[in-house]
Amino acid sequence: MTDTAGTFAAVFAALFVAHSVGDHWVQTSAQAAAKGDHDHAGRLACARHVATLTLTKAVVLAAVVFVLGLEASVLGAVLGLTVxxxxxxxxxxxxxxxxxxxxxxxxxxxVLGTPAHPKHPVTADGEYAPTLGTGASGSTR
Structure with missing residues (x-):
């Protein structure tokens, strides 16, 4: 049996790792490129990305709950993952x-980390240096 703080810490760590994996490794390049487009294809790409991200989080969370024997509510997990x-x-x-x-x-x-930022990162040659940056970390078209 784990106390509330221990459960919170384990769930936080699980979801933090799952987010990194789902957002950077499971997401396809096509989804990343199209998910902000203002059309049906953009909405679909974003929905597919979010579906695989959520599935990744659910699998990692379930594994952590099972392995550590945490007391967790299925309804709470579903509501949290939905939000x-x-x-x-x-x-x-x-x-x-x-x-x-x-x-x-x-x-x-x-726009920090993108070419639109006035102090965007540059290479030694003065060219834009791509970065994960912060903010939107991507196109804001």
Whole structure:
């Protein structure tokens, strides 16, 4: 039996790792490139990405709960993963996050790490150096 703090820590670690794997390794290049497009293909690419990301999180979470014998609610896990999936889809559509950044006056942060930022990273030759950066870490078309 694990206390609440231990369960929280284990679940947090599991979901943090699963997010990194699902968002960077499971997501296809095609999904990453198209998920912000303003058309049906963009919406579908984003939905597919979020579905595989959520599945990755569910599998890792279930494994951790089982291996560690944690007391966890199936309903709580489903609700949490649903809220996570919906918010991730919303943010990954990019224009939604760009609008929020504009409204909060955080556009400079949104484009940090991209060529649109005035202090974007450069190579020794002065060319743009691609980076994961922060903010949207991708196109905000």
């Amino acid at each position: 996570d999936a919906v918010s991730h889809y919303w943010a990954d559509r990019r224009f939604t996050l760009a609008r929020l950044a504009g409204a909060c006056r955080k556009t400079e942060f949104l």
